[in-house]
Every structure is written in structure tokens, then in C-alpha cells.
Amino acid sequence: MKKTKLGEFEELVLLTIAALREDAYGLKIKQELEERLREDLSMGSIQSALKRLEEKGFLTSEFGEATQKRGGKRKRIYEITPYAHRTLAELKAIRADLWKSIPKLASSLKTI
């Protein structure tokens, strides 16, 4: 982990992008997250997270196709970098480790 800090929301965004693969562009990411989190998000929060993540090197992006619904404007498709993949995996491992230690803790708490 070292210096790089990944916020909780940023982590969720990264995971969503990884899950969406070729379909990972702004609005889609937002809708996907809204559905999973069951709360309304603003485009602003998604976009600022995306830009921050790109700056930190977790994401790369390129323009995708334009549709009529978008008024002829191109999508920007995001993809997570190997570095991001590693970081996510590390995070997951740390969490899993922590989870593993919880039942012991819980039972030891009970005995007190």
C-alpha cells in the first residue's frame, strides 16, 4: 500500500470499472454504482473520482464511439491499470485476513 491512498468510494469505482470492462464510461459507471449501492450519486462525484484515479495512475482511458443519444459526443472508456489490479488484490487480501481474525476475536470476547 505504502503512500498510495485509495478511498472507499474510489475503490468501489475501480471495482465497478473492472466489472464493466468495455462498457465502463461515466454514465454507465454511475448507474451501475447507484444500483448496487441503492443510493443516488451525482455525476460530479463520479467524474471527480475518475479524474483523481486517473491522475494517481489507477486508470487509463480512451475515447469510444459516439451515439445520437449523446448529441454526437464520444464516450470515454476507462480501464484499470495492472497497478490498480494489484492494489485492489492487496486490499482484498488485507481485508480477508482481517475477516479471518474476526471470529476468533468474537469468540474470545464472548468468553470474557
Place this chain on the structure above:
Amino acid sequence: MSAFNDIGPPRWPLNILRFFIKKEYLEEIEGDIEEQFYYNIERWPVKKAKRIYAVEVIKLLRPVLLKKLGHSITLPSYPMYRNYFKTSFRGLMRNPLTAFINVFGLSVAIGICLIVYAFMLYDRSIDQFHVNKHEIYLTTFTADREGETQQYGRAPRPLGERLRQDFAQIKNVCRVEEGKVVIKNEDNVFHEQIRYVDPSFLDMFTFPLKWGAPKSLSDLNSIVLSEDMSIKYFGNDNPLGRDILVIFNDTTKKTFKVSGVAATFPKSRDIEFDFLVHFDNTKVADRTYDTDDWSAFLPATFIQVENSVGLQAIEHHLAPYKKLQNEALPDRPLVAFSFEPLTTLHEKASTLHDAIVHDYNVEGRIGMPIIAVFMIVLACFNYINIAIVSASKRLKEIGVRKVIGANRRKVIMQFLSENVVVTSFAAGIGIVLCYFVFLPWFVQFSGWELELPLLHGNLWLFLIALLLFTALVSGLYPALYVSHFEPVKIFRGSLQFGKRNPFTRVFLCVQLILACMTITAGVVFTQNNHFQNNRSWGYDQKHLVYANVPDAPAFDRLHAAMKQQPGILQSAGSADHLGKKISPVLLRQPSHQQYEAGRLAVDANYFETMGLRLIAGRGFQEDSENDRRAFVVNESLVRTLKLKQPLGQQFELNGTPYEIIGIVQDFHSQNFFNEIRPTVFTLAAPGDYRYLSLRVESGAEERAYQALQQQWAKLYPEIPFQGGHQVDTWGTYFHQVNRSETFNKVIATIAVLLASLGLYGLVTLNVSGRIKEFSIRKMLGAGIRSIAAVMLRQYTSLVAVSLLLGAPLSYLFAQAYLDMLFAYPMPLDYTGTAIALIILATIVLSVIATQIRRIVKLRSVEGLKME
């Protein structure tokens, strides 16, 4: 899908988005929210979709996504600024005249703004130095008089004492009574105003004492002096413990011990005092003084209440007092009592009748800010015009800057920062000008004791705001204008600089209109002054002297003595006197209608002596018993009461019937600021004579006056003489009128100066732009006449439009100004505006003439060589 084509997202959020969001993100984000919009349209009404769209845009304005404004407008670095200032300083020095015009105009305007600031500060802070100001209230009442509800600052005599007894929440009550007395300390004997107050006066109001203790006022034999009075009677000595004799009237005197001297009063005060004694001394001064008399009034009754909630409780319980008061004076019922807080008392002074506070600043409060705005606008327009002229000489510099990489923003920044420096410089000079020239002049001339506290924080805020305002207003347009030229055009020399610029024309036009208005005001005030000075007083005020005496025996003795004097044509005795004293009375018509009027009780000789002209009926006869029940009235009374048959009309005054036997022409007892009020004359009983009026031969006034004084001093060495020339009864009125005239002339002169400087700048600009054209014309044989014609043609329409717009505006402006100040303004004709137009046209022509002269003197070859 096609249905979506005519329902698009709203435009305005998109514009915001495009303005603020980084360009590289724009396409993606725009696309996303637009897609979302169409997605939402399928689920929600269009209105809601549009609202969501707008909200999303606002929420997109996050630091990460925003354009970095600081980055894209890179401020020039320090060395660059140094370069700017160097070049601009050189530019200024190359044209010291225009530099002087710029800086001088702005300094004068800023100086005037500072004066106005000082004035407003002074006006706002009047009576605000009292520590308890939020708790002190003046008792007032409202009453219907002559069909209007009016508020009076007086209160019935017993009210203060009753309030103190009946309401626990009242912390203090202070009754104030006033009286005219003679005060004597050794050889110093003067007529003075004395205030009888409750001892709480010095607790409620913050008048710290230089010497003595405030508590001493509760001693009946103590007297507290203002600092001025202490110096007047005792010099610089500490007078504590010294005796001072107060002569209330011929038979009543009392020695008081000085127990306190007030420290210097703050300059911005309205409520003040000369002498304070305990309220109960009213009984000493007048044995019949009845503090329980509901039909008599006190000049002021103050109460102190700790919070306004308590005050409301009191206000709800005032009905019993109103009843008492209206029973005592059924003729003049009042509507309600109310309380006016001290904090806003001075502001309301002009609407409060007979109040202890007075408002002399109405004129200034309206006029001064207008003048300040006038001046700053004039100076800014000047600056704009001249800045464009000077910039024309720096076009190459701008070209070079642009070629080596300055963009338009940088050029604008350069000009604005230069401008801030010039304006700051002007502000510095403005402060000095204001402090050492304007302020002393203004204080001396207006009598308002203004000060400009340099350490006052708000002053600097005001100054900075003024500075930024001036710098932006004056600099923005020239900066935008100058910076838009393309370098290629500059170097190719294909610019027709400043020749056809509609804005400079508009600026000049406005400038001329403003100048026209101020000149008109100056001219009209001069005319009005002349008119006021020569206006008839309605009686012959010249060759008249008068004396005011304390009682009837004094009148008889002085009268007898003066009869021996040569040069006296006529003499009259009266209880009241024109210009000095008119008693308010209430007239009752048989129809029970009541009117307020002034009354002068006079003898039979009074009309002839004063030169009052009877226009109908007859005057009084001394020996006629019937005439003791007779009125002579003025025209104003006949007009106000709409009397069809005034002669023989019956009235009732204090229960006695009177009949009108004569009408005199209207006369001004008070100065022309005041309207003539309905007035009646009655025949005075000889025992009531207090004024002796003497009509003297022309040229003998001074001798008669001195004789009066000498005779008086011989008869009553103890009592100072009171009297004077009738022409002086209006005090400082003519001085005041002259003062407004001077003031308006000074303002007009400054305005004309500024406007003509601006004009000079613009004409020079135009001529500079056409110098080659004029040179060619000259070479081809054009004479002075044709050159003048070419130049004049350009300005005729502009000046004509300005003057055509300016004339009616000036006329209306002068009319409003006069009406505001004078009850009897000069009937305004067109001469004032015409004279102003002529003055202005002359100035415009002479400015143009200087440039014609320049062209005529110019050698054509030089002109053609010029770049």
C-alpha cells in the same frame, strides 16, 4: 428516437459547464449528462429531467474538474511589472500636461469624495456618543393640526413625573425646561439660555465633567457650566466654588455656586447646554410655575428604559395621560403619546415639531453625495478620454509587446495595473488636498465641524473601495480598447485610430451634460441670491432700530429718553415684534373651526413705524375701546381661511370675541426659507410693551442705535442691552444664502475645469489622428477658414446634441434644487440655462480653437513626416 430531437437539455447549464470545466474533459462529461438527460426523459416529466440536468451541472463544478483560472491568466511576474511602470512613467513624463490633467482631475474628485465621506460620518455620528443611547427615549406626541398628523417633541409638564411614579421599568426620567436669563459675574453680564433639568441629566447623557462632580446637580444652589461658558465668564481659571448671579427677571435673582464644568463637547452633537440648574429652580424663576399643569408643555422629557420590551409595556398604558391632557386642553386634542429613541432622534429631527433636536443638514445629506458622484464621474470620463489619447502614442509599444508574446489579457493587465498606480497616486494627492485645502475651507465655510479621522478604519476601507472603483471604471474601457488592436495593423499603419469611436463620443456627451448642469446650478444660484437679496420683506426694514426691554416701566423710561433724540421720525411700542417674536395662538371661528396663527400685539403706531401696508380696512386707534376687540390680519390668513368677506368677520381668541377691521399686505417676519404664516395683530395693552421700534431718518441708523444703547446703559447699568437694527433680525440668513452661492460657484468651476480638460484631450486625439490629412489640405492651399470649418463640422452635432439634452435636464435640476432649499425660490426663467449654455459653448469653442491654432502653426512637411 425522433421525438427527442425537439426536446433538448436546457442551454444555460451547458454554457456554465463550458465556461468552467477543463476543455479536455468537456466532450466526455457533456456527452454523459446529455445521455443521462435523454435517459431521464423516458422516466420523468421533461421539467424534472431538465432540473436534474441543471443540478448535475452545478454539482460538476468541483476543483478537480475546473479550469485552473490562476493558471490560464498567468499574472505577469515582478520584473514585467517593473517594466510596465518604467514605460508608463516615461510615457507620463513625455506628456507632463496630460499626466497632470489625469492625476489632478482624479485627485480633486477623490478629495471631494473624502469631504463627503467626512460629512456623512459626522452626520451619522451626531448624538451617538452617549453611552446610554440605546436606552434613552424622548417623549413625543402626535396630533392632528390643519388636517395633517404631526409629531411634536414636547411633552406636558406633569407627564415626566407621572411616568417616573407609575412605571417601575423606567430607570430615569429627565425633564428639561428652558429659560432666558441674565447671568452676571463681576463685570461680565450677558443674556443667556439656561436649562432647568432633573439631576439625572448628567447620568443619562454622557457629558463628562472637566471639573466637579455630576452629583452636585441635585443641589438646588448648584450650577453646571459648559466649557465655553466657563471660559466666557472665568477665563481659563477653575471656577469651582465661585458664585454666579442669575437674574431671572427684574425682581428675582439668585446666586448659584459653580459645581461643575463640562469637558469639551464632542463635535458631532445636537443636544448640548450652556448652563444647567436643578429643575426645581423653575419655581424660583417663576413663582406661579405649576408642574402639575397639563395644559403647559416642557421642551423635552427624556426617559431611560433598560430594554425595549419594557418600553412597549409603557406605550400600551399611556391612555390615562392622554385623557388628562385632552381634558386640560380640549381645544387641541392629541392623538397619542409615543417615544423616540435617541439613536435615531437626529435623523427624525426635521419631521419633529418643537423638538429639542434640530436638523440643519438635510440639504447637505441630499446634495453632497450627488456632488461627489458628479465629480467622480466627470473625472473618470476625463481619464478615459485622455487615456485613449495617450495610448495612441504607445501603439507601437503595444504592437511590440504583442509580437514578442503578450496576449490581450496581458496588455489589459498592464494598462489596469498602470491605472491602479496612477489612481493611487491621485488618491494620495487627493488625501493631502482634502486634508489641507478642502476640509479647512469647507469647515470654515459651512460651519459644520467636520473632521477626517485618518486612523478611522472605515475611512481606509472607503478609500480602497473608491480607489478600485475609480481605477476600474476609468481604466477598463481604455484597456479593452487599446488591447484589441492587431500588431500587424499597428505596424502597417493602417489604423484609423480614435477617429470613429462611438464610445468616446458618448463619454464626451455625458461630460458636457454634467458640466451644463453644474454651470446652470452655479448661475441660477447667483441669480437667486440676487433675487433673494432684493426681495421685499413686505415692510420697510431699512432705517429701523429696535430695543427689547424686560418690563413696562423700562419701556416708558427708554421711550421718554429716546423722544429727545434728533433724527427719530416715529416710534412704536409692542408686546411682540417682527423678526423677533410672534406668539402662537388658536383662533376659533363661530363655526367652531380652529386655526393656528401667529399673533403680534402692537400699538396704533406700529404699522406706520414698521412700514406695513394696509390694503383694506383701517389700523388701530389707541383710544378706542372697540379696537381692543379688533384684529388686523395679513393676506395669508385671509387666503388660508378662504374668507370671502374678511372685514367684519368674527373670531374668538382665548374666549374673547374679535372682529377683523383691517388687512395688511403679506410680510416676512422670518427669513425666506420659511413660508409666511397666517398672522393677526391685536392692540396691546400699554403695560405689555416689551419692544420699542424707532423709524429714523435715512443715514441716522447708527447714531440712533448708539443712542439707544447709551440711554439704556444710563437707565439700567445692571442689565445688558438687547436690540439692534431691524435689517439684522434675520441673523445669518444672507450669509447662508451667499454661502450656497459661493459653494455652487466653486463646484461649477471645478466641473467646468474637469470637463474642459476632458474635451481638450478628446480634440487633441482627433487632431492627432488626422494630422496627415490636415497637412495635405494645407499643402493644397486650404486656409484657416476651411480648416476651421472641417474641424468644427465634426463637433457641431456632438455639442449640439449634448446641449439640447443638457438644457432641459439642467433646467429641471436647478428647479428641483431651488425648490428643495427655498420656500420662496426665484421664479426660474430660461436665462440661467441660456447663460450656462453660452459659457459652455464658449469653452468648447476655445478648446477647439487651440487645436485649430496648432494646425495653422504646423508646418505641413513636419505633419506628413509624423507617424
